[in-house]
Amino acid sequence: MLTIYGRTNSINVRKVLWAAAEMDLAYERLDYGRGFTPTDTPEFLAVSRFGVVPVIDDGGFVLRESNTIVRYLATRHGRDDLYPSEIHRRFTVEAWMDWASTDLGGAVRDVFWGVQLKHPDFTDPARIALGAANWGKQMRRLDHHLATAGPYLMGSTFTIADIPVGLAVNRWFATPFEKPDLAAVQAYYDRLAERPGYKQHGRNGTP
Template identity: 40%
Template sequence: MTNRNALTVLGRSNSSNVQKVMWLLDEIEQPCVRVDMGGQFGGNKEADYLAKNPNGVVPTLIHGDVVVWESNTILRYLANHFRANGLYPTDSVGRSWVDRWLDWQLSSLAPASRNLFMRIIRTPADQRRPDAIEEARAQNAELFGLLDRFLERSEYLGGASFSIADIAVGPLAYRWFTLPVERPHYNNVQRWYDALCKREAFRKHVIEIGLS
């Protein structure tokens, strides 16, 4: 019989999308089993996995009989199910602030971050193209500049308190601050990132994993 409360995350620990799910689960103190999947572990293109997640990417959340895919949808699902209202407001205005940054992370920051990451970390040194790296670096710098201007008037992305919006963007901020590229000094992004670095769950599921 299926344990209706059991939580399983399918996905490798060095995926930024898996990291944010694991980070949230730690923040809300919900134990789970994580199964290595995707990347060097494979398995995400096999029929059994595709029956759960037709996109064949990670992560996939299994919660009893419920299967959820798309990382930011998983964040919303977990916050709603476990009533983590402090991390995902129930009022329409507060929720809209969190939702817009979740969407921005997926539509704008994630593609730019992935380009920079892939062109450095996943490309052999002798095959790296400085012009392509610079193009991606400049795009990320522009996006973090946008973030910096917003954070000039807000403590966190969703407002005065930490939320799943910060969890969604945090792993990509780690990459930005860790990749060997030149970065403009954005005071507000730095202050926000320093606050994330003080959170044990962020250190455990993002910083300690490193770049690979």
């Protein structure tokens, strides 16, 4: 039995839930994380010392890190279509997933924490404006790629690379701030919304 630890409003947990939906996996989910069952308790720390979600337990094998969990599930269930074993395609998927967590993920932070979460450490308008410019720069890169090599990140087929990036795209559209029109990103957002897993765990009204 697969157990997923994590609240459904966490972007990292949503990657795992969307991946599980793409693979039609059965699982039990436990509501851990901020606002739900705390992760800093001895009980949760006995499962994962890092005290963050998501974590999975797959028949006794415990794994953390959302992107790694997504790759593990695709490998475990033999989904070469979602996570190609051909070396060049595989490492291009890896590059997109790394970009989603580093350059893109880092650029999202100032606007999301300032505008959406209204966190007291992120109220400086200059910081938010710089964050919006940085996020826009990364999204223009994505727009160019989708316009020239889409319609998905890996071309004609959906892969797990689209999962972290698709969630960041949802956050882009669902966070209220002034943003440039990016036609290819908008078309990608609409294309992903044809997928039940994205409708449930991605484009579901939660940024």
